Amino acid sequence: MTQEYIEFKKERDLGAIITDAFKFIRLEGKPFFITIAKISWIPIAIAAMAMFYYMYSMSGLMQRIDDIGAGFSMMSAVFILMIAYLVAYVYINLAGMYYIQSYINNKGRVVYEEVREKTREKFWSFAGFGFIAWIIAVVSILLCFFPVLYTMTALSLGASILVFEDASATDAISKCFNFVNGHFWETLGVILVVWILVTILGYIFQIPAFIYQMMNVGISLESDDPTQMFNTFKDPIYLLLNLVSILGNLMFYSITLITNVFLYFDINEQKNLTGTIEKIDGLGQ
Numbered sequence: 001m002t003q004e005y006i007e008f009k010k011e012r013d014l015g016a017i018i019t020d021a022f023k024f025i026r027l028e029g030k031p032f033f034i035t036i037a038k039i040s041w042i043p044i045a046i047a048a049m050a051m052f053y054y055m056y057s058m059s060g061l062m063q064r065i066d067d068i069g070a071g072f073s074m075m076s077a078v079f080i081l082m083i084a085y086l087v088a089y090v091y092i093n094l095a096g097m098y099y100i101q102s103y104i105n106n107k108g109r110v111v112y113e114e115v116r117e118k119t120r121e122k123f124w125s126f127a128g129f130g131f132i133a134w135i136i137a138v139v140s141i142l143l144c145f146f147p148v149l150y151t152m153t154a155l156s157l158g159a160s161i162l163v164f165e166d167a168s169a170t171d172a173i174s175k176c177f178n179f180v181n182g183h184f185w186e187t188l189g190v191i192l193v194v195w196i197l198v199t200i201l202g203y204i205f206q207i208p209a210f211i212y213q214m215m216n217v218g219i220s221l222e223s224d225d226p227t228q229m230f231n232t233f234k235d236p237i238y239l240l241l242n243l244v245s246i247l248g249n250l251m252f253y254s255i256t257l258i259t260n261v262f263l264y265f266d267i268n269e270q271k272n273l274t275g276t277i278e279k280i281d282g283l284g285q
Helices: 014-063 068-105 112-121 123-143 145-155 158-164 169-179 184-221 226-234 236-272 274-283
Strands: none
Touching (some): 014 068, 014 112, 014 184, 014 236, 068 123, 068 236, 112 123, 123 145, 123 158, 123 169, 145 169, 158 169, 158 236, 169 236
């Protein structure tokens, strides 16, 4: 039986964007996540180890609050964790985006080698875009609330512009603001609804770790040494539950990634009629 193909290059309202995002996950979820995992497993594994190191350092700092060595270890753990998460985030985003691009270009058939190579080639451009976007966000926060609301809404589609228009980091930044011009409220509405949805779903994976932590805190409070509660941060079971929580949240993050792509093509279709023109050209072939 032929796999159903989902057309990305067309206009959609908010309901259709969310519905088709879940439909894409239902139809393509297994190969989509396997492809991301195969391409990103090393950055993800490093991020997981960085999380474990951070938890151990936090436990040591809480138990030896006046120890300069423990404080230095904690600072280094935070820095390593930030870098590791950034690299994993870039790989996951690019692998997911290029999976969708290959899916579109080949009408439902994804070429793994193509996704892998483009992900590696575009890593520094995406990282550069993220760094510039972060600076813009910080400046916007210092100015006022509304500027950051506008800038972050516009920059949310930068990854799609970077991939689907093969733009450089600086070009993607400048194109973002022109791209959402006239479509700001539509973009903001989709982002907010999806963010709320993904946040609520993400809490599902955090519940086991939270319950286990509260149980350990209750046991520690009954002991003679209250600092024993900080041993939870290096408890293997607690660390494993946190790892499951992180992986679960990454899975739900894919909903945000896919909806952003649908939103990009929705606005692009309204502005440029790209999908319509391609269909018309295809009729003459």
